[in-house]
Every structure is written in C-alpha cells, then in structure tokens.
Amino acid sequence: MSEEQSNELAQLSERELEILRRVATGASNKEIASQLVISANTVKVHLRNIFAKIGAQSRTEATMYAVRQGWVEVPPEARFEAIAEPQSSLLRVVEPPLPWPQRIALIVAVLLVAAGLGITWPRSTAAGNGTRGEFSDLPGSNVAAMATGGDSHWQVGAQMPTPRGRLALVTWRDRLYAIGGSTSPGGVTGAVEIYDVVKNAWSPGAGKPTPVANISAIVLDNQIMAPGGYTSNGTPTRAVEWFDPQTDTWTSGTALPSPVFAYALAVHEGKVYLFGGTNGRSYLGQSLVYDPTTERWTARAPMPTPRGFAAAATLGKAIYVVGGYDGRREFATCERFWPDRDAWEPCAPLQVGRGGLGLVSLAGRLYAVGGGWSGYLAFGERYDPATNAWSPIETPLAGEWRNLAMTLHRTDLYAVGGWSGQSYLAVMEKYSPFPFQIFIPSP
Numbered sequence: 001m002s003e004e005q006s007n008e009l010a011q012l013s014e015r016e017l018e019i020l021r022r023v024a025t026g027a028s029n030k031e032i033a034s035q036l037v038i039s040a041n042t043v044k045v046h047l048r049n050i051f052a053k054i055g056a057q058s059r060t061e062a063t064m065y066a067v068r069q070g071w072v073e074v075p076p077e078a079r080f081e082a083i084a085e086p087q088s089s090l091l092r093v094v095e096p097p098l099p100w101p102q103r104i105a106l107i108v109a110v111l112l113v114a115a116g117l118g119i120t121w122p123r124s125t126a127a128g129n130g131t132r133g134e135f136s137d138l139p140g141s142n143v144a145a146m147a148t149g150g151d152s153h154w155q156v157g158a159q160m161p162t163p164r165g166r167l168a169l170v171t172w173r174d175r176l177y178a179i180g181g182s183t184s185p186g187g188v189t190g191a192v193e194i195y196d197v198v199k200n201a202w203s204p205g206a207g208k209p210t211p212v213a214n215i216s217a218i219v220l221d222n223q224i225m226a227p228g229g230y231t232s233n234g235t236p237t238r239a240v241e242w243f244d245p246q247t248d249t250w251t252s253g254t255a256l257p258s259p260v261f262a263y264a265l266a267v268h269e270g271k272v273y274l275f276g277g278t279n280g281r282s283y284l285g286q287s288l289v290y291d292p293t294t295e296r297w298t299a300r301a302p303m304p305t306p307r308g309f310a311a312a313a314t315l316g317k318a319i320y321v322v323g324g325y326d327g328r329r330e331f332a333t334c335e336r337f338w339p340d341r342d343a344w345e346p347c348a349p350l351q352v353g354r355g356g357l358g359l360v361s362l363a364g365r366l367y368a369v370g371g372g373w374s375g376y377l378a379f380g381e382r383y384d385p386a387t388n389a390w391s392p393i394e395t396p397l398a399g400e401w402r403n404l405a406m407t408l409h410r411t412d413l414y415a416v417g418g419w420s421g422q423s424y425l426a427v428m429e430k431y432s433p434f435p436f437q438i439f440i441p442s443p
Contacts, residue, residue, distance in 0.1 A: 011053045017071065019046050024063045024072040048378040048398045057352055057375030134309075134327045134373075135214065135230055135262075135280070136182060137165065137403075137419045154396040157414075157428035158200050162191050164426075165419040166356075168217035169405030170224055172245045174198055176407055177205065178416055179226055179243070182213040184424050188232040189213075192243070195416075195428065197409055206248045210239050214309075214403075216265035218272055220292060222246065225253065225272060227290075230261040236280050237261075254295045260284065264312035266319045268339050273300075275321050275337070278308040283326045287337065301342045305333050309373075309403070311359035313366055315385060320347065322368055322383075325355025330373050334383070334390075348388045350381055358406025360413055362433065367393065369415055369431075372400035396429045 012020065015036075022032045029047070033040040047062075056062040066072045160178055167181025176195040183189050190211030194203050212229025219225075224243040231237050236259035242251050256274075263277030263284075272290040274297075276283065285306030288297050303321060310324030310331070318338050324331040330353030337344050354371030361367075366383035368390075376399055379392040395401070397420070404418030404425075413431040417424065 012050065016046055016050050016053075019043060020050055020062060020066050021072055023047070023059055024066045044398065048395075051376060051378035052392045055351065057372075057377060059376065061375070134325060135234070137184075137424070139422050152394050152396065153432050154394060155430045155432070156396075157430055158195070158202060159426040159428055160195075160416055161193055161202050161204070162189065162426070163424040164189060164191070164417050165403040165424050166213040166215070166230075167405045167417050168215045168226055169407045169414070169416055170217045170219050171407045171409045171414075172219055172222070172224065174409070175245070176409065176414055176416075177217070177224060177243070177245065178405065179217055179224070180208055180212050180215050180229065181417065182424065188230065195414075206243075206250060208243070209241060209250050209252075210237060212237060212261070214261040216263065218265055218267045220267060220270070220272060225290075227265070227274060228256055228260045228263065228277070230280075235259070236278075254290070254297065257288065257297055257299075260286075262308035264310040264321050266312040266314050268314045268319055271339075273312070273319055273337070273339070275312055276303055276307050276310055276324065283308050289339070300339075301337070301344060303337075304335055304344050304346070305331065307331055307333070309355045311357050311368070313359045313361040315361045315364070315366055320359070320361075320366060320383075322359050322366070323350060323354035323357045323371065325373050329353065330355040330371060330375075348383070348390060351390050351392065352377065356402035356404070356419075358404050358415055360406050360408045362408055362411065362413065367413055367431070367433070369395060369406060369413070370401045370404045370418060372421070373402050377401065396431075397427070401425075
C-alpha cells in the first residue's frame with residue numbers, strides 16, 4: 001500500500017471502512033445494519049461521513065473508489081472493466097477468473113455503475129408536453145433524500161402547508177415568505193405562505209397574480225420583488241411582480257428585457273442583480289441590474305460561465321454566483337462579480353457540483369446547501385474568502401435535495417421545500433452556525 005493510500009485509509013475509522021466494504025458488495029443500508037447490529041439510521045450517518053471524507057457523491061463512486069484504493073480485496077489475476085462516468089477514462093484491473101463469491105461481488109459493482117450512469121445521464125430530454133425535463137420533476141431518482149440524524153446544528157421547524165420546490169424564500173422582519181414554485185399534483189403555484197419565526201407557525205398570504213416556478217425573490221425598500229419565472233403553461237415570463245408585506249397586496253413592476261427563469265438573484269447597495277437562467281431554449285450568461293430610482297433594467301458584463309439553477313449572494317463588495325445546472329451537468333463553478341468595476345473573476349470551486357442549491361452570506365462567509373441533481377450529496381459547504389476555500393458542513397438531508405429555497409434571519413439560515421428525488425418536500429430546517437450567542441443590552 002502506498003503512503004498516499006495509507007493516509008486516505010487513516011481518514012476512515014474501522015467502522016466506516018467496514019461499512020464501505022459492505023457497500024462495495026452491493027449490500028443495502030438495511031442489510032448492513034442487520035449484519036453489524038446497528039440501526040439503519042446509523043449506517044446513513046456513517047455513509048454521509050464516508051462520502052464527505054473520500055469526496056464521493058454516490059454509492060457507485062464510493063464502490064469504485066474502494067476498488068481503486070485496494071480496500072475491497074480483488075485477487076491479482078482477476079479482470080474487471082467498467083465505465084464509471086460518461087466522460088471518464090476506463091478503469092481496468094487485469095486478472096484471471098475469480099472464486100464465485102468475488103465474481104458475484106464484482107457483478108454487483110458493475111450493476112451499481114450502470115445504475116450510476118442512469119442517474120448521472122443528462123435529464124434534458126423532452127417531456128410529453130414539449131418542455132425539457134430539467135424544468136419540472138418526475139419521480140424515479142435513486143438518490144432520494146434521507147434525514148441524516150444525530151447531533152446537528154440543524155433544527156426542524158413547522159412544515160410548510162404546501163409541499164413544493166423551485167420556489168422563492170425571503171425574510172422580512174420576523175417573517176419568512178415562501179412564494180410560488182412547483183407542487184404535486186397541482187403543478188405550478190402562486191401560493192404565498194408566511195412563516196412566523198417567533199411562533200414557529202405558518203399562515204397564508206395573498207397569492208401571486210402570475211403563478212410561476214423556478215424563481216427567486218429579494219427584499220428592497222420593504223417590498224418583495226419576484227421577477228420572471230416558469231409559468232403553468234410551460235413558458236417563461238418577463239413579468240415582475242412586487243409584494244407589499246404590510247398590506248398583503250401585489251402590484252406589477254417594470255418587466256424584464258426578455259423572459260427568463262432559473263436565474264440567480266441578489267441585492268447590492270440598493271440595486272437588484274439577476275444572473276444567468278434560461279429562456280426555455282438555451283442557458284444564458286446574462287447579467288442584469290435593476291435600479292429602483294430609474295425603474296429600469298440594464299445589461300452588465302455577462303457571466304463567464306452561462307448556466308441556470310445557480311445561486312447568488314453578496315459578500316463584501318462582490319456578488320458570488322455559485323453552482324448551477326445546464327441540462328447536462330451540475331456546476332461546481334464559483335464566480336464573483338464586482339459591481340463597481342463591472343468585472344468578473346473566478347473563485348475556488350465547490351467541492352462537488354450543485355444545481356438548484358441554496359446560498360446565503362453570513363458573518364463574512366457563504367453557506368451552500370442542497371443540490372444532488374445527478375448524484376448523492378452528503379454535506380453542505382461553507383466558503384471562507386480569506387482562504388478562498390470551501391469546507392464541508394452538515395446537511396439535514398443527504399442524497400438529492402435540490403431546488404429548495406434558503407434565506408437568512410439574523411444569524412440563522414432557513415431552508416424550506418425542495419425536491420427529494422421522489423416527491424416535493426414541506427420541510428423547514430434551521431441551521432445555527434453560532435448555537436451559543438450572548439446578547440449584550442444597550443446602555
């Protein structure tokens with residue numbers, strides 16, 4: 001064993017290594033739990049930690065990693081050949097016939113790889129109504145979200161009345177506003193549901209006049225802006241609608257230059273910035289800014305990497321646009337825009353690709369949660385601009401948890417809804433990076 005392999009092996013505990021070896025044989029979580037006399041949830045927690053340590057996003061990748069590292073014993077005379085990813089090179093280990101138990105294990109590994117190809121293959125084929133698959137959701141993923149359990153900075157809150165994904169979420173005072181999105185079986189919705197942070201309770205608000213999905217929203221001058229979106233008839237819209245939380249009413253604003261949805265949205269110094277997205281035919285690299293003093297949208301320097309389903313957040317004097325999806329792959333891309341210079345520059349990529357993620361800025365750092373469009377996600381991520389690096393954080397749901405919505409209230413992050421790989425979610429999860437806070441009263 002090489003020194004590099006020894007170091008990687010040392011990262012896993014004996015129990016984690018034991019579980020990984022059993023995963024490589026094709027054993028399910030329930031079977032592993034029975035064999036090791038532990039709970040299935042404990043197996044899930046161990047898998048989350050294993051995936052985070054070795055940088056795997058699926059059981060397939062973990063299996064292939066274990067084979068490559070020699071953690072799964074394969075006699076030197078066996079031959080195994082598999083394609084782990086559509087663009088990857090072939091992985092070959094050359095050997096003669098194996099004993100039957102090991103042959104069965106390798107057959108299972110091949111089947112896992114084939115299943116992985118099915119999961120990671122692009123989902124941009126046309127649906128029956130002519131819309132592309134990434135614009136709506138269908139059950140059938142093999143990476144369904146699961147609760148990770150155990151001690152956590154995450155806490156469960158009251159569930160949303162309407163399970164949905166592809167929605168917007170903003171904070172105004174001590175309330176969170178969940179707007180629009182996709183539901184099942186109701187399709188696209190204009191529902192507005194209001195979460196009271198103090199009471200941990202939801203109440204209905206006035207519905208959005210134009211029901212849309214694949215949207216974001218921001219708060220500007222005590223008004224909530226919700227631009228564009230994907231309508232119930234499967235077309236994008238230019239409409240920009242404003243919600244007044246004080247009067248519970250909607251009004252129309254200056255329309256976008258062209259229809260768009262699945263964009264990233266942020267506020268910087270009193271102006272609204274919209275990045276990327278799609279018009280339903282192609283993915284865009286556009287950058288638009290809305291100035292409330294002139295009530296006009298104008299173009300700025302385009303993004304270096306066109307994409308949709310990314311997320312944006314303001315950190316310092318820059319706006320970071322992170323992750324994304326373009327119908328073929330999830331992006332780990334991080335690019336920051338400097339409004340004062342109208343210029344872009346790259347930042348360190350995420351550790352894994354994330355499409356349909358949530359992103360917020362808190363205490364000089366970025367927090368990215370969710371994704372898993374084409375693979376298994378076992379952790380969220382935190383970005384430190386001082387080191388220009390992302391590091392893992394806990395996630396309350398592992399697997400596929402995408403097109404959720406996130407917002408910030410004081411020093412807590414809130415994540416709601418999303419798609420689990422099988423259905424829309426009504427979850428409300430609160431993340432407290434600073435669980436112990438001291439409040440000093442003013443003199």
